[in-house]
Amino acid sequence: xxxxxxxxxxxxxxxxxxxxxxxxxxxxxxxxxxxxxxxxxxxxxxxxxxxxxxxxxxxxxxxxxxxxxxxxxxxxxxxxxxxxxxxxxxxxxxxxxxxxxxxxxxxxxxxxxxxxxxxxxxxxxxx
Amino acid sequence: xxxxxxxxxxxxxxxxxxxxxxxxxxxxxxxxxxxxxxxxxxxxxxxxxxxxxxxxxxxxxxxxxxxxxxxxxxxxxxxxxxxxxxxxxxxxxxxxxxxxxxxxxxxxxxxxxxxxxxxxxxxxxxxxxxxxxxxxxxxxxxxxxxxxxxxxxxxxxxxxxxxxxxxxxxxxxxxxxxxxxxxxxxxxxxxxxxxxxxxxxxxxxxxxxxxxxxxxxxxxxxxxxxxxxxxxxxxxxxxxxxxxxxxxxxxxxxxxxxxxxxxxxxxxxxxxxxxxxxxxxxxxxxxxxxxxxxxxxxxxxxxxxxxxxxxxxxxxxxxxxxxxxxxxxxxxxxxxxxxxxxxxxxxxxxxxxxxxxxxxxxxxxxxxxxxxxxxxxxxxxxxxxxxxxxx
Numbered sequence: 477x478x479x480x481x482x483x484x485x486x487x488x489x490x491x492x493x494x495x496x497x498x499x500x501x502x503x504x505x506x507x508x509x510x511x512x513x514x515x516x517x518x519x520x521x522x523x524x525x526x527x528x529x530x531x532x533x534x535x536x537x538x539x540x541x542x543x544x545x546x547x548x549x550x551x552x553x554x555x556x557x558x559x560x561x562x563x564x565x566x567x568x569x570x571x572x573x574x575x576x577x578x579x580x581x582x583x584x585x586x587x588x589x590x591x592x593x594x595x596x597x598x599x600x601x602x603x
Numbered sequence: 604x605x606x607x608x609x610x611x612x613x614x615x616x617x618x619x620x621x622x623x624x625x626x627x628x629x630x631x632x633x634x635x636x637x638x639x640x641x642x643x644x645x646x647x648x649x650x651x652x653x654x655x656x657x658x659x660x661x662x663x664x665x666x667x668x669x670x671x672x673x674x675x676x677x678x679x680x681x682x683x684x685x686x687x688x689x690x691x692x693x694x695x696x697x698x699x700x701x702x703x704x705x706x707x708x709x710x711x712x713x714x715x716x717x718x719x720x721x722x723x724x725x726x727x728x729x730x731x732x733x734x735x736x737x738x739x740x741x742x743x744x745x746x747x748x749x750x751x752x753x754x755x756x757x758x759x760x761x762x763x764x765x766x767x768x769x770x771x772x773x774x775x776x777x778x779x780x781x782x783x784x785x786x787x788x789x790x791x792x793x794x795x796x797x798x799x800x801x802x803x804x805x806x807x808x809x810x811x812x813x814x815x816x817x818x819x820x821x822x823x824x825x826x827x828x829x830x831x832x833x834x835x836x837x838x839x840x841x842x843x844x845x846x847x848x849x850x851x852x853x854x855x856x857x858x859x860x861x862x863x864x865x866x867x868x869x870x871x872x873x874x875x876x877x878x879x880x881x882x883x884x885x886x887x888x889x890x891x892x893x894x895x896x897x898x899x900x901x902x903x904x905x906x907x908x909x910x911x912x913x914x915x916x917x918x919x920x921x922x923x924x925x926x927x928x929x930x931x932x933x934x935x936x937x938x939x940x941x942x943x944x945x946x947x948x949x950x951x952x953x954x955x956x957x958x959x960x961x962x963x964x965x966x967x968x969x970x971x972x973x974x975x976x977x978x979x980x981x982x983x984x985x986x987x988x989x990x991x992x993x994x
Binding site for chain 1: 717718719721768939972973974
């Protein structure tokens, strides 16, 4: 792995699409700690322009707005990281539809986030 | 624990520093400094009229035993706050236990960064608070051809990566990078000594830790190298490791840390005098001991303010406290649970005492996730830009 990817993580524009609960606040806090520029959005917005990386909470209730968000997108898609609390087939289908480069499982905790972000960014660069 | 205190019982806190094993020399100083602070607090009336009561175990420099004893402290002894750990491997072994019991670990040791746990307060230096300053000093005074020698575990690898990065920024060269076992014996350094002879680096950057440190410095001395021109530079060679060396092995070598026994400010002198009054005039007082000492005072102040030792209650208080530590005023950064510290560089003299050769007198904000340290903008609080090196 090139250390350059790690350097580039600092200053990345990350859009966190996640309810503003404890886990959402922790997620934003830890991404800032890593050095990313973080914006948070909730409810699920219609667009995700201007983000290098999108961290997207995927659950059953938000299936329709997630699909709308993905459908609306044109251009080069951002690096996509899914946050999941279940791994049943319908969640997995959404993870695949979102073309996620990495997955964070609940409960969200700081350890592992930097690794997921790095791997996701690396895969995105390859694609 | 807050309940038992309200019932008129002491505040029990866990203490996990090794009294035996490879890193026991420095961990023993951390243990003693912890107990010194606890005694000071108790002699001044305790915390909210209740004394602090340490529950101590010896984890023998063994991460597995650290894990087991953390489990005993949290599960059986019902302690929520733990002071302890030196090597990163021991911190990594203890933290999952602390997290599962929603406790709080106070970790008084420099380390390689790239960690945050809500359940850990880091009071030693992150790389932006020691590596950067050490590198600048070395480039200015000795050159930028480096040979790296380290113990074989996580801290040396990451610390060497940071140093290599800084050397390359300065258009320098890493002539070689070698690792020895944690419990290295003198013969394990033969290869390093041969390489230093052959490759003639300007600086040997050592991330050797524990008892092997003395063996390395003595082998270096025996090989006849001149530390005045070609020093060993380190972040982990402290007063505790120097105390284990033969008398003539230490002179001329360089260490960066936020505290040295010889610092000489009124607060530092008071701390060193109390420590030596209790543990002997010859007892070394390294930066790890200073951090172990001030973190107990920080914790006690936070408990007093919160009226509870529940980590959820004291965490917000910790971020509000400014404490006059022996190194200078310190504070916990609420964003990353690391500590604002005062970087310094010192050279060992003929008596094996650290003489401070660069003391910029600025407090530096911790930046544990800094991937690339930049030589040109190591930044103190509110102060960004090059700082002149004075010696």
